[in-house]
Amino acid sequence: MRDQIATAMKQALKAQEKRRLGTIRLMQAAIKDRDIAGRTNGADAGVSDDEILSILGKMIKQREESAVMYEGAGRVELATQERDEIVVIREFLPAQLSEDEVATACDEVVATLGAESLKDMGRVMAELKKRYAGQMDFGKAGAAVKKKLGA
Numbered sequence: 626m627r628d629q630i631a632t633a634m635k636q637a638l639k640a641q642e643k644r645r646l647g648t649i650r651l652m653q654a655a656i657k658d659r660d661i662a663g664r665t666n667g668a669d670a671g672v673s674d675d676e677i678l679s680i681l682g683k684m685i686k687q688r689e690e691s692a693v694m695y696e697g698a699g700r701v702e703l704a705t706q707e708r709d710e711i712v713v714i715r716e717f718l719p720a721q722l723s724e725d726e727v728a729t730a731c732d733e734v735v736a737t738l739g740a741e742s743l744k745d746m747g748r749v750m751a752e753l754k755k756r757y758a759g760q761m762d763f764g765k766a767g768a769a770v771k772k773k774l775g776a
Contacts, residue, residue: 626717631653651710678719681717691704692704719759736772738752750770
């Protein structure tokens with residue numbers, strides 16, 4: 626994953642794509658920050674690919690929220706910039722699951738773990754994050770699991 630990001634950065638640099646290059650640098654900075662935080666906790670190896678997917682997912686969510694705020698404030702050009710960054714970040718994530726696929730995955734994990742009540746929701750969500758890192762919106766998945774477990 627790191628190699629893929631580094632290669633994309635070199636390509637953006639050669640092609641003089643400033644917005645793309647800036648976004649990729651932000652991605653690398655976020656990953657490096659997490660690496661440093663891990664080192665202070667005693668982990669010498671950098672973050673795993675699953676953690677990188679999680680970081681990228683959070684970056685997308687932040688940009689979506691910012692874009693909505695900018696549009697509400699009448700700053701369309703900034704909202705457009707945020708959405709352009711989302712497009713670049715999504716290139717590094719696996720394909721997103723559809724709502725039906727998310728529901729099916731939630732049902733499968735609930736059945737596999739034998740989850741029966743909301744007390745089991747944490748285990749179910751942890752397993753979903755392990756299996757589908759970067760592939761689904763866990764907010765929507767959480768709602769589906771809650772519905773399945775009878776809330």
